[in-house]
Amino acid sequence: MSEQEVKNLEEIFEQKIARDEKIEPKDWMPEKYRKTHIRQMSQHAHSEIIGMLPEGNWITRAPSLRRKVALLAKVQDEAGHGLYLYSACETLGISREELYEQLHTGKAKYSSIFNYPTVTWADMGAIGWLVDGAAIINQVPLCSTSFGPYARAMVRVCKEESFHQRQGYEIMLTLCRGSEEQKQMAQDALNRWWWPSLMMLGPTDDASTHTEQSMKWKLKRKTNDELRQQFIDQTIPQADILGLTIPDKDLKWNEETGHYDFGEINWDEFWQVVKGHGPCNKERLQTRVDAWENGAWVRDAAMAYSEKKAAKKVQKAS
């Protein structure tokens, strides 16, 4: 292609985005757009898959049948989200195997929040309320992002995430209206999940790369710090209803800004976890790798079987 042709294509591409039209897999797109989308969507897909594990940890121990069914359904939804997102990713010409390979070798990232252990039942509430809450804030803008398959996947994901968030909040509410011990359990979960949830909104703006480009492609609409403020402002009143205390002594309402001021985030911890040294990084990856390796013979069998079937069909047809 001549330089001029590429330039024309780029122009058409950018106009489309400006007009809020979707870019579809078969459309021409700059290589960087493709790569950025593979990176972000696969990271998102991996987060759903790894995210099944901390909650999966409580399926066998859910305290009532109702909660067990809800938890199973929730973790299953996450698998479903992973599936749409991997499929969306595959439209950009990368295979599921390659994506898994990147996850299993540690090349691809996933949301660091899932590297914390779920140590009590209340964590099922806190994850729904806080982690899904933060995820929604990250994700709602993506429902109108420029890449069609991603935007459509996110519409579906966001709908289910809101449901999960309400469910999580309801778990917290039940605990807070329960015995003293249950309330303590809820407070303890809040204490442990609060700061990691704030970190989920990403590094502070000055430490964040890609922001400008992502804004242009509508992969981002607000900066990390704006999103974080939004999350805090929306969550504090919810904590008040629960009667729980946010574990931040610097937290207070600022009349002037109309927002909550909050304390210093421990970014050292954030980067430690991102770099693979969180409490459960090793366990999470190991679990996925084990599942993948233990399943190899099953996938091989399915493949061999469908090849045999196909061959028989051809034979019959001829």
Added chain:
Amino acid sequence: MSEQEVKNLEEIFEQKIARDEKIEPKDWMPEKYRKTHIRQMSQHAHSEIIGMLPEGNWITRAPSLRRKVALLAKVQDEAGHGLYLYSACETLGISREELYEQLHTGKAKYSSIFNYPTVTWADMGAIGWLVDGAAIINQVPLCSTSFGPYARAMVRVCKEESFHQRQGYEIMLTLCRGSEEQKQMAQDALNRWWWPSLMMLGPTDDASTHTEQSMKWKLKRKTNDELRQQFIDQTIPQADILGLTIPDKDLKWNEETGHYDFGEINWDEFWQVVKGHGPCNKERLQTRVDAWENGAWVRDAAMAYSEKKAAKKVQKAS
């Protein structure tokens, strides 16, 4: 060796046994004596090793520290018994590997009682009381059997078994003096272990092979039926003290014989379990095979290490 020489040796051998002298590994012995002893001692050793599993099943769940320590020590004793008995067996020119091989392939037998599951804590009591009780009755006569290493191993084994039996009985006693639920648990365990314990004393005399030869070699002093009667007679008063009911409606004291009459034993069940179709036969063997296979690399390493050490020593010495 000439026929006459063999005959002379046989005579010396038989006189020794008649005089209650021990046969030692280096002594001449008939091939059948050797084979019979390997079979019986290895079967006994295997029973100790497999016997670790049903009780080992409750180590992680023992209801008090005191009971946990006692149970650990008991299962460890069984491992120790296995060790002496394998060693005694090895003096007859068979290797530990061959013995394990026979166990793992199902060629060698072990006591069928260990093919029943331990489903409640009370089973720890019932096994100690009944299973060890029956074992002692089988084993005490072996303390004066003709083959020296076997006799000496049995002296040690029997001492520890009596201790285990008292311990098991004490577990039952505690349960029977406890809550209604605990007492039921004890009764339930007695119901499940009673008949298999009676079967432990072996098939009825008319179905039993080897008895005559075994008597001569002092591998047996009484017939299976005599031993069984002894076990029943001694156990009934113990059950009375516990306030438990023996699950046999035909059981009653016979003034004339001075023994208890008892009901029909389900020998079909006995043979089904002996032939490998008891409730846990598959699981027990699988567990042993898994342990053995998972440990292969460890044994290989230990072997390689000691060979290296030995080589270094030789090098230094030269």
Added chain:
Amino acid sequence: MQKDILIKYILGIADNSLILGQRLGELTGHGPTLEVDIAMTNISLDLFGQVRSYFQYTAQLSEEDKTEDDFAFLRKEREYINVLLVEQPNRDFGYTIARQFLFDHFHFLFLNELQNSKDKTLVAIAKKSLKEVSYHRRFSSDWIKRLGDGTEESKRKIQIAINDLWRFTEELFHQTNADVEAIKEGIGIDTDKIKAKYLENVSEVLAEAMLEKPDLKFFQEGGKKGIHSEHMGYLLNDMQYMQRTYPGMKW
């Protein structure tokens, strides 16, 4: 019909779904593919849904003030009366599928008959569940075929699993005293009548999967009498943990 016998009859049905659902729940997040993971979680969800219907009914029948969760979580091991088959562990995917396959074919025929019960609540549950179980049966049978007629390795593995688990199939048809009573009343299902069909259906799939039907003389039983395998205790330790540790609380 006496309520406590009817309850016992229903527990004999419900416990199978409960324990199998629990076993499948262990696997969520660990499947060989994402699609299979989702499908197996789905089966688990269906089974727990059925369990809730059954236990809500037993709670209603019970003289005492009991809830569905009391039935699910607060019995002792000796009081669960599921068959041994469903409590067998997830040794590998072959075992998981073989267990599912051997149970689904029974479950399907059983529910199909249960539609004719004189107990209207059981009829309603059976009708609803049958649709789900018909899907389970297709799923597990398809996988039996894939594994049986897949690779050498998968054929070997699934055959081992089938051979191993076959000894638990006979118990599916055993009748407890409560079962006999319920059958007499026209409420329960005479499992004798579905046994031939079960063997026929299972054999058909095995044949198509190029697998051998095991030829066993000895079978295992115990679960229906509450005498479970040693795997059961550990399953219950996990399942009951919260209810035991925090008695009497709402969640």
Added chain:
Amino acid sequence: MQKDILIKYILGIADNSLILGQRLGELTGHGPTLEVDIAMTNISLDLFGQVRSYFQYTAQLSEEDKTEDDFAFLRKEREYINVLLVEQPNRDFGYTIARQFLFDHFHFLFLNELQNSKDKTLVAIAKKSLKEVSYHRRFSSDWIKRLGDGTEESKRKIQIAINDLWRFTEELFHQTNADVEAIKEGIGIDTDKIKAKYLENVSEVLAEAMLEKPDLKFFQEGGKKGIHSEHMGYLLNDMQYMQRTYPGMKW
């Protein structure tokens, strides 16, 4: 010294032995050889013996009417304050030995110092335990050498285990508030003082075993704050099962 702080200090010691003893107890009957099986059960027995001494002491110190078993079995997961290292699962024999080795060397130095405590009961427990732990340390160190200098496979496996578990070693030396208080009173051990020796001793064995000492910047902590790994819950489910299911009974 305040009794509740002293109790907390002692729990910090005892819980390590309790949880490690429990992990080893899982292995009885499953060892790679009969001799190793016996030896590891022995270590478990020693540890539980120590646990009983500690908990009998805390029961005595406690204002409430508590027994050793209350301390062992009736706390919630968040109330156990063992280090993360000891709760790590028996992934294979390499992990079991590496865990033991990394703990034994700490345990030995710790008890050695504890002999100088102002608390006479702790001194007595330390003296008795030290003999046992000296044997544990020899056992695990010898196996590190055998595996490290054994076959290619064993070298690989034990190195993986050491690398994996190394991240839990730093926590051994962390001091809780109770620890700081106890040190101030001359009752507790200043773990800072034994850290260099620990690293020296461990490095020496690793070198002799031809293994590499991991070079890590990031370590894990949490156990001492009662924030355990996800393995801990399952361990407790089993360990507490009887006490939770049958509350208030004697055994």
